[in-house]
Amino acid sequence: MTVSVKEVAQRAGVSVGTVSNVLNHPERVSEAARRKVTDAIRDLGFVRNDAARQLRAGRSTTLGLVVLDVRNPFFTDVALGAEDAAAAAGLSVLLGNSDENPERESTYLDLFEEQRVFGVLISPVGDVGERLHRLRERGTPAVLVDRVSADETTSSVSVDDVEGGRVAVEHLIAQGRRRIAYVGGPFAIRQVTDRLEGAQRAIDASPDAALEVLTTHGLTVLEGRRIGEQIAARPAARRPDAVFAANDLLAMGLLQALVMQGRVRVPDDVALIGFDDIDFMTAAVVPISSVRQPSRLIGETAVRLLLAESEDPSVERQRIEFTPELVARASTGVVAEDQRNSGA
Amino acid sequence: MTVSVKEVAQRAGVSVGTVSNVLNHPERVSEAARRKVTDAIRDLGFVRNDAARQLRAGRSTTLGLVVLDVRNPFFTDVALGAEDAAAAAGLSVLLGNSDENPERESTYLDLFEEQRVFGVLISPVGDVGERLHRLRERGTPAVLVDRVSADETTSSVSVDDVEGGRVAVEHLIAQGRRRIAYVGGPFAIRQVTDRLEGAQRAIDASPDAALEVLTTHGLTVLEGRRIGEQIAARPAARRPDAVFAANDLLAMGLLQALVMQGRVRVPDDVALIGFDDIDFMTAAVVPISSVRQPSRLIGETAVRLLLAESEDPSVERQRIEFTPELVARASTGVVAEDQRNSGA
DNA sequence: CACCGCATCTGAATCGTTTCAAAGCAACTC
DNA sequence: GAGTTGCTTTGAAACGATTCAGATGCGGTG
Known part of the structure; x- marks a missing residue:
C-alpha cells in the first residue's frame, strides 16, 4: 500500500x-x-512516514498550543503569531481548544505528551504548574501564554493584566463614572482575577468610586448578553454607570443586550469598556473602548522562548510581560476618530 | 530518559x-x-509513545483540517463542529491555516500526508482535485468543506453559494435598490465566484438592476475597509445604492469605512449585506444583514462523511449542500428585532 | 606498485509499540 | 489420569526511517 x-x-x-x-x-x-x-x-x-522518523528522532517537529477559546479572535491572533514564528523554525502548530474546561485542557496535554511534541504553549484554565513540571521532566518544554508564571521553572509571555484593569477603570473614573461594575468569570481564570484586582486598585485610588462584581460562567458573547439583560432589567437608579468587561466578547454581548432593549444608552447611561481590543470592536453599534494586547507578538514571543528553552534546557527562564494600552472609543464617551490600521 | x-x-x-x-x-x-x-x-x-504506536498501526488518530482563514469566525465555527464530531469518535483535529495561499495550503497537505493523518478536511483555495486524488490513492480520505466537489471521487459539505448570492441580491432589489456592487476576491476562490453568479442571476431577473464588481485581494476586514474608502470617496451619484460583500469580514470593513467617514449613511445611502452570518454581525454599528450558513453543522457533517469513507472506502460519495438562509437586519433597512440566540 | 586519503555507499541495529502464534496453566469431563 | 476447554501470558516479529561503523572505489603519491 x-x-x-x-x-x-x-x-x-x-x-x-x-x-x-x-x-x-x-x-x-x-x-x-x-x-x-x-x-x-x-x-x-x-x-x-513521519511516525517512523519521529520514533527514531525521539521528538516531533510539531508544537502544541492550548487556548482558552478558539472563537475568541484574541486567541486566533495569538495562534497566528505562534504559527508564523514556528513556521520560520520549520515547525508546525497543533491547536487545541480547552474551552475554559480543565478536563479538556488536560486531555490536550495528554495528547501532546503522547505525541512527544516539540513543546507546549498553553493559556491555562486553572493551575497547571505541577502538570508542566512533569512534562518538562520528561523532556517537553512548556511556555505559559497570557499568564505570568508562578515559579522559576517556566517561562511566560503575558500582559500586565492588573495594570490593564487599572487603566481601564481609571479611564472610566476619569470620564466621571463612579458606580462601576466588573463583569467576568469564572474566577479560576487568572486573567479574570487580575483584571479585577487592577480595577479594584483604581477604585481604591478614588474615594468616591464603588465597584460591583457580576460573575459570569465564561468569557463569551452569550454570557455578556445574559448579564447585560440583567443590568437593563434593573431600575435605572440601581444600574452601574459604567461596566468593565473582562474581555471583548463579554463587552460585545453586554452592548447588544443594553442597547437593543432600547432602555439603556451607551455611553450616556452606562459606559462600557472591554479587554483585548479585537478587530471587531471598532465596528460595534457603539465602537467599544478596550485595552489592547499585542496578540500576535505574544504568540511569536512564546514560540521564541520555547525554542530557546529547547535548544538549551538550562537557559534562564523569562517572564515577558507586555504593557497593555488603553484604546478609548465612543462607548466610554470618547469621540473616536478611530481609523486605526490594525492587521498587516 | x-x-x-x-x-x-x-x-x-x-x-x-x-x-x-x-x-x-x-x-x-x-x-x-x-x-x-x-x-x-x-x-x-x-x-x-504515539509515534511508535502509529508506526505499528499505520494510521494516526488525528485528522487534518485546512481552512482559508482562521481569523474568520465562520471557519473557527466549522473547526469547532469538526472538533466535536471528531472527539466523539476518539479523534483529534489538527488545524491548518492556508490564509488563502495555495502554497501554504500545499505545505499543510504535505505535512498531513507525512503524518499519515486519519483523513483530511479542506476548504480549498484553488483546485485541489488532483491533489486529493493522490492522497486518496495512498489511503488518506479527504472531504471538501464549504465547496462542492467537482468529481465523483470526493465527498463534500457545502452551502449553495449561488443560491445564497441570489437570495442576498434579490433581497437588496426587493428593498428597492438597483445599482448594486459586489465586493469580493480573489476569484480563484470558488465561493467568491459562486456568490457572484448568484448575484448575477438575481440581477438578470430584474431588468432595471445593474451589477458592478469590485475586486479584493482577500476576504478580510482590511480589504473591506479599502474598498469602502473607495466607495465613500466617489461622488454620491456614482456610488452604488447597495453592496453585497462576499463575506462578513468584508462587510464589516465596508461598514466601518462607509459610516465612519460620515459621508455615507447605511442603509439610507448604501444598503449592505454580507455572507456567513458570524456572531458579530448583530453587534455592528448598524447590524449587518447576512446570509447564514450552518457553520458548526458543516464541520460535524464533514467529519461524519470522512468517517464513513474511512470505514468503507468504496462507500458512495456524497455531496451535501445546505441551503443558506437570509438574515435581514438594519443594514438593508429592515428594522431588526433581532434577539436571535446564537451559540449553545 | 603498494599505500593513503577522501568521498561515497552500505546495511545491520535501533527507536517503542502492537500483534499473534504458541505455550502455560488450572479446572473439568469421562 | 488422559484429554479437553478456556483463560492468561509470553516473546519474537513487524512497522519504516535514521544512524553509524565499516566497506568500497578512485585518484594520487613516493
Whole structure:
C-alpha cells in the first residue's frame, strides 16, 4: 500500500541509507545517486512516514498550543503569531481548544505528551504548574501564554493584566463614572482575577468610586448578553454607570443586550469598556473602548522562548510581560476618530 | 530518559505483551496483572509513545483540517463542529491555516500526508482535485468543506453559494435598490465566484438592476475597509445604492469605512449585506444583514462523511449542500428585532 | 606498485509499540 | 489420569526511517 524507503532504494538501485541521506543530508550524496533517488521517489509517489522518523528522532517537529477559546479572535491572533514564528523554525502548530474546561485542557496535554511534541504553549484554565513540571521532566518544554508564571521553572509571555484593569477603570473614573461594575468569570481564570484586582486598585485610588462584581460562567458573547439583560432589567437608579468587561466578547454581548432593549444608552447611561481590543470592536453599534494586547507578538514571543528553552534546557527562564494600552472609543464617551490600521 | 513499555514490564514483573494488553485490551488481562501494570505505569510516569504506536498501526488518530482563514469566525465555527464530531469518535483535529495561499495550503497537505493523518478536511483555495486524488490513492480520505466537489471521487459539505448570492441580491432589489456592487476576491476562490453568479442571476431577473464588481485581494476586514474608502470617496451619484460583500469580514470593513467617514449613511445611502452570518454581525454599528450558513453543522457533517469513507472506502460519495438562509437586519433597512440566540 | 586519503555507499541495529502464534496453566469431563 | 476447554501470558516479529561503523572505489603519491 504505502511506499517505503526500502522500495525506493530498490527502484533506484541503491541502499536505504543512501535514500535517507538524499532526504536528510543531500550534501553527502553524489549527483548521480541523488538523481536516481529523486526519480524513484517521484515515480513511486513516496511520502516520508513521519511516525517512523519521529520514533527514531525521539521528538516531533510539531508544537502544541492550548487556548482558552478558539472563537475568541484574541486567541486566533495569538495562534497566528505562534504559527508564523514556528513556521520560520520549520515547525508546525497543533491547536487545541480547552474551552475554559480543565478536563479538556488536560486531555490536550495528554495528547501532546503522547505525541512527544516539540513543546507546549498553553493559556491555562486553572493551575497547571505541577502538570508542566512533569512534562518538562520528561523532556517537553512548556511556555505559559497570557499568564505570568508562578515559579522559576517556566517561562511566560503575558500582559500586565492588573495594570490593564487599572487603566481601564481609571479611564472610566476619569470620564466621571463612579458606580462601576466588573463583569467576568469564572474566577479560576487568572486573567479574570487580575483584571479585577487592577480595577479594584483604581477604585481604591478614588474615594468616591464603588465597584460591583457580576460573575459570569465564561468569557463569551452569550454570557455578556445574559448579564447585560440583567443590568437593563434593573431600575435605572440601581444600574452601574459604567461596566468593565473582562474581555471583548463579554463587552460585545453586554452592548447588544443594553442597547437593543432600547432602555439603556451607551455611553450616556452606562459606559462600557472591554479587554483585548479585537478587530471587531471598532465596528460595534457603539465602537467599544478596550485595552489592547499585542496578540500576535505574544504568540511569536512564546514560540521564541520555547525554542530557546529547547535548544538549551538550562537557559534562564523569562517572564515577558507586555504593557497593555488603553484604546478609548465612543462607548466610554470618547469621540473616536478611530481609523486605526490594525492587521498587516 | 523516556520510560518505555519494556521498563514498565520489568518493573511489573510481566512481559511487554501484557503491558500492551493492559493498555489496549484490558479485558484480556487478569485483575492481578492489571494492578501490577497500572501501578508500575504510575510509579514510572510512563506515557505512551504515539509515534511508535502509529508506526505499528499505520494510521494516526488525528485528522487534518485546512481552512482559508482562521481569523474568520465562520471557519473557527466549522473547526469547532469538526472538533466535536471528531472527539466523539476518539479523534483529534489538527488545524491548518492556508490564509488563502495555495502554497501554504500545499505545505499543510504535505505535512498531513507525512503524518499519515486519519483523513483530511479542506476548504480549498484553488483546485485541489488532483491533489486529493493522490492522497486518496495512498489511503488518506479527504472531504471538501464549504465547496462542492467537482468529481465523483470526493465527498463534500457545502452551502449553495449561488443560491445564497441570489437570495442576498434579490433581497437588496426587493428593498428597492438597483445599482448594486459586489465586493469580493480573489476569484480563484470558488465561493467568491459562486456568490457572484448568484448575484448575477438575481440581477438578470430584474431588468432595471445593474451589477458592478469590485475586486479584493482577500476576504478580510482590511480589504473591506479599502474598498469602502473607495466607495465613500466617489461622488454620491456614482456610488452604488447597495453592496453585497462576499463575506462578513468584508462587510464589516465596508461598514466601518462607509459610516465612519460620515459621508455615507447605511442603509439610507448604501444598503449592505454580507455572507456567513458570524456572531458579530448583530453587534455592528448598524447590524449587518447576512446570509447564514450552518457553520458548526458543516464541520460535524464533514467529519461524519470522512468517517464513513474511512470505514468503507468504496462507500458512495456524497455531496451535501445546505441551503443558506437570509438574515435581514438594519443594514438593508429592515428594522431588526433581532434577539436571535446564537451559540449553545 | 603498494599505500593513503577522501568521498561515497552500505546495511545491520535501533527507536517503542502492537500483534499473534504458541505455550502455560488450572479446572473439568469421562 | 488422559484429554479437553478456556483463560492468561509470553516473546519474537513487524512497522519504516535514521544512524553509524565499516566497506568500497578512485585518484594520487613516493
